[in-house]
Amino acid sequence: MGEARKIEIMDTTLRDGEQTSGVSFAAQEKVSVVRLLLEELKVDRVEIASARVSEGEFQSVKKMAQWAHTHGYIDRLEVLGFVDGTTSLEWIVNAGCKVVNLLCKGSLKHCTYQLCKSQQEHLADVKNTIVHAQRMGLTVNLYLEDWSNGMRDSKEYVFRMMDGLKDEAVTRFMLPDTLGVLNPDETHLFCSEMIARYPKLHFDFHAHNDYDLAVANVYEAIKAGVKGVHVTVNGLGERAGNAPITSVVALIHDHMGLSTNVDESKLYSVSKVVESYSGVRIPNNKPVIGDNVFTQVAGVHADGDKKKNLYFNDLMPERFGRFREYALGKNAGRSNIIKNLEALGIELDDEATRKVTARIIELGDRKEIVNLDELPYIVSDVLKNGVENQDIKMLNYSLTLTDGLRPTATVKISIKGEIYQETAAGDGQYHAFSKAMYKIYKKLDKPAPELIDYVVVIPPGGKTNAYVQTVITWKFQDKVFKTRALDIDQTVAAIKATMKMLNMIESGNIPNMNYMRLP
Structure with missing residues (x-):
């Protein structure tokens, strides 16, 4: 050697x-x-x-x-x-x-x-x-x-x-x-x-x-x-x-x-x-390329990274075209929250940071996964201005599944106070919902994102009435990002994730870090 x-x-x-x-x-x-x-x-x-x-x-x-x-x-x-x-x-x-x-x-x-x-x-x-x-x-x-x-x-x-x-x-x-x-x-x-x-x-x-x-x-x-x-x-x-x-x-x-x-x-x-x-998915913990391998979970690790990068090793994510993340869950500490807020360019005072940390730990105890995309919504919710500032709201929707017929969806949304409604048929309930939403966006001449990937995850040990997590990957203006949501019904979770995505785009609040350039 x-x-x-x-x-x-x-x-x-x-x-x-x-x-x-x-x-x-x-x-x-x-x-x-x-x-x-x-x-x-x-x-x-x-x-x-x-x-x-x-x-x-x-x-x-x-x-x-x-x-x-x-x-x-x-x-x-x-x-x-x-x-x-x-x-x-x-x-x-x-x-x-x-x-x-x-x-x-x-x-x-x-x-x-x-x-x-x-x-x-x-x-x-x-x-x-x-x-x-x-x-x-x-x-x-x-x-x-x-x-x-x-x-x-x-x-x-x-x-x-x-x-x-x-x-x-x-x-x-x-x-x-x-x-x-x-x-x-x-x-x-x-x-x-x-x-x-x-x-x-x-x-x-x-x-x-x-x-x-x-x-x-x-x-x-x-x-x-x-x-x-x-x-x-x-x-x-x-x-x-x-x-x-x-x-x-x-x-x-x-x-x-x-x-x-x-x-x-x-x-x-x-x-x-x-x-x-x-078609073979990369495990989340696969060295170098897994989704989680450059994610610090424990709050003490994030604190150490602030203090002379004490928890770094030679496998720096930037070597492989990636970046370091700090997980938001029940093990998150104040340092994790601050690292993620810095990544989004959000500044909070000590009291607001304490409240956001408490909310994320609460969500983690309920097995909900919080990621960088969702942090602005948690911050808004904690500061009591989340719902009022949503430009796009789901007012009502109806999903119909009939034997021998294509599923149909009727959606009714408001965009900055204006109400729109459309109906469409699709190959599945969520596909029908997406087509109805696309009709609205096409009439308004608004750019629509491209769906890249759709994953449904059942929490380990879940029962028949357990939440499922729907994670959708989108591409919009050369950026790829994810939104996710939880519900007992995967289609409802997918609709919630879609609404998060639309509000991100509408507000221009697509994360600057959590995307990769497509080859």
């Missing part, structure tokens, strides 16, 4: 990551992700597919290869290929790619029971495939599949394979913990043995997260001297997934003092795009 070196990052979101149950990227989504990985994040290499999967996959790879050719990245696109004569190689060449990641057997059990071949037979097949790849103009990297179990159970097999392949035209030898079985001690030992025995070869390490040790194993592999590591965006991958790029990059930069080519500031935005494409 004493030598300063740069670690090569290979992202396999579009190959290994797409093996996540229920995940399938469309062709245009794949092109988009490749662009983001190479041009925004600046990863070194991208593994984009497995050969021979389907005709649809072939067409997707062709589109990615065409884009890569045009933009000078074709040598950084890699496709998994198999020891099948020239079948995989022809598939890859015909798709327009130039790099094959050849999958051979890295354990005696796989060779014996899956291939039903001797090691000598398999080694001969691998060498033959490498020769064909050279003739076809392909660069070859080589996976030793199930290498981790091979090192556990049959090191002699692994070393015989390496002895037979070390002088072949292989650019990188890739060491996968295929079943995610290794612990950090084993990872360091096995990688060290490979590097000591074959010091002139380039080794990559490929971790899986079955024991939640993928990032720790990457750490030990790099300590042992591997030159490259494999990751996925958001840790996507089969079973428990792969090592997430966000945690791995932060680990390399902060704990190892080594460098990568990855642009940290783009990690969050790229992660959100992949979240949208994959």
